[in-house]
Amino acid sequence: MARMTEKIKELFKKRPVVSLATASKGGIPNVVAIGAKKILDDETILVSDQYFDKTLSNLRENPTAAIAFWDKNEGYQLKGTVTVETSGPRYEETVRWIDDVARQLELPLKSKRAVIITITEIYSITPGGSAGRRIA
Numbered sequence: 001m002a003r004m005t006e007k008i009k010e011l012f013k014k015r016p017v018v019s020l021a022t023a024s025k026g027g028i029p030n031v032v033a034i035g036a037k038k039i040l041d042d043e044t045i046l047v048s049d050q051y052f053d054k055t056l057s058n059l060r061e062n063p064t065a066a067i068a069f070w071d072k073n074e075g076y077q078l079k080g081t082v083t084v085e086t087s088g089p090r091y092e093e094t095v096r097w098i099d100d101v102a103r104q105l106e107l108p109l110k111s112k113r114a115v116i117i118t119i120t121e122i123y124s125i126t127p128g129g130s131a132g133r134r135i136a
């Protein structure tokens with residue numbers, strides 16, 4: 001497991017959208033945009049699945065993911081293992097959260113699944129000498 005620092009968590013929260021990459025069992029990559037994301041703790045990210053298609057297929061056959069996010073010149077990459085929840089407190093809370101967002105935005109959003117990413121590795125993607133360096 002790898003722990004996010006306060007700086008990494010602040011940047012993750014600040015960015016409205018992050019990139020989420022998955023891969024099929026055969027190694028075909030896929031990357032999507034994610035706006036509905038939360039930090040559960042220093043080692044755990046939650047994403048609401050509303051529209052996953054290839055992403056969900058990939059997670060079912062290869063439950064690993066990478067997330068990248070950045071602001072100006074500073075960026076991080078989180079890698080981790082994934083579990084997909086369709087019941088239980090985290091699932092229920094995510095449904096309520098997205099129902100609230102849907103009401104506020106007057107959009108027909110529905111959370112189908114809570115996708116839990118347990119962070120195993122953290123890298124810097126900031127350009128320069130530390131680019132690509134593992135930091136946790």
Ligand SMILES: Cc1cc2nc3c(=O)[nH]c(=O)nc-3n(C[C@H](O)[C@H](O)[C@H](O)COP(=O)(O)O)c2cc1C
Pocket residue numbers: 017030031032033034035036037048049050051052053054055056
């Ligand atoms: C700005 C933006 C934010 C998005 N946020 C989410 C999200 O939080 N949850 C979700 O399920 N899909 C979200 N999507 C849709 C996914 O990026 C993607 O279209 C969907 O997973 C289908 O692609 P796939 O077949 O590669 O999985 C968002 C798309 C955009 C452009």
